[in-house]
Amino acid sequence: MSKPSIPKGTRDFLPIETARRNYIFDTIRNVYKKYGYAPIETPAMENLSTLLGKYGDEGDKLLFKILNSGDAFAGIQSTALNDSNALALQVCEKGLRYDLTVPFARFVVQHQSELVFPFKRYQLQPVWRADRPQKGRYREFYQCDADVIGSTSLLNEVELVQIIDEVFLTLDIDVVVKINNRKVLSGIAEIIGEADKLIDITVAIDKMDKVGLEAVKQELLAKGIAPQAIEQLQPILELHGNNDEKLTKLQTILQPSATGTLGVQELKTIFDYLKTLQIKQTLELDLSLARGLNYYTGAIFEVKAGGVEMGSITGGGRYDDLTGIFGLKNMSGVGISFGADRIYDVLLQLDKFPSTAAESTRVLFFNLGEAEERQALQYVQQLRSKNIVAEIYPDRAKLKKQFEYADRRTIPFAAIVGEDELKTNTISLKNLKTGEQQVVSIDALFQLVK
């Protein structure tokens, strides 16, 4: 293969794409800052021991592992080749981060003495997963996380929903914010007598939207859930009405479960606060929302865009003991993560990028010779000092070529300084859109191109 290429599932970004991506990052960052979150960064690679076992068996398979530097295979017996998984662990001590939450937990434990709790941080960085690429799924993509750790207050959940609301309002996307609670799901599993199958149940009912009730029941049956338990589950999954009505019914159903009742209380509190804050986006209590990551213990969130086929574009939830695995107990946290790459795809499909996300040079000075370029250089510097983006064509090329360059860069003004203009201290300024041209002074030019 002679053509250059990049690894599967990765992408290059052209100037227009980068400008648009920055628009998304800037929007999210500004909202995070507005709510008092502080930025941090962590390395692209973590010790494999930090990452392994945190995302389930599936997650472990999707970790990118990094071969040890030096002679990584020194001392490896040929018999080790029989077990490639074990071999990988012998020759790889590091891996690329899979998300931002687990590295954040590690960060909090490691820097606990330097941090002020409750600690509110945001982090916009790429993560890597060795997944098969498909629609809205890449092997390298950005997560834009905000978390509060060291506080169990539900005000944090409320704040994160406010942030979601404000970000999508700014981006001008209509979304549905789905909210559920892991305690409620635990309570449901408990009262149908299948508490030990909580994960199987959540994974199955998470697909309600996509495959429908019957397929979910099939999957539950296949996972060994008792038929009568599934019958008990059905009315809960089919709960309807507005959020308040659902909560009232749920409270009755979950009465026998202490955990479930607590979950309902938490949801009630969150919805109650949000009601007083005039949230613009649609909030929906969705009992089929489960989310795969097993570390969630309380509220869980997921955001879907209206009018486009796309997986969730934001997700999050509360985790009571994420730092526990790194040796720090009693550190409850709650966080959200915006999927910038999917938001990009959604904005593109809905044609919602502002045109300002693409603007660049205002004036191009043509290059007609040495004396001319010396003068043009002066003008360009003066324009820049007035914050007008200007540049000079670097080569003494034919005018045709210089015009075509300006055209393709969509630069609105061409400034020509040749022999005649040099003598009279003037500039021929041409508006490339209208074709109008006039001979002006540099002061007049400032006004015209502003």
Add this chain to the structure above:
RNA sequence: GUGAUCGUAGCUCAGUUGGUUAGAGCGCUAGAUUGUGGCUCUAGAGGUCGGGGGUUCGAAUCCCCUCUUUCACCCCA
């Protein structure tokens, strides 16, 4: 990990049941036009047909493997 799918010039694509030197449009370079772009005309450059192996007198075309594209499942942002 499972199942499909794509790959021919910089880009978008033709290419007959396997048969001489693989084409078009756009783009690029030069000229018509040595200080005025977008239109037009003329000429030119550019391809080991994704890579490797096989069948055949002969492969872009048929077979196998592999990489890549896109999509679904699993899982997930």
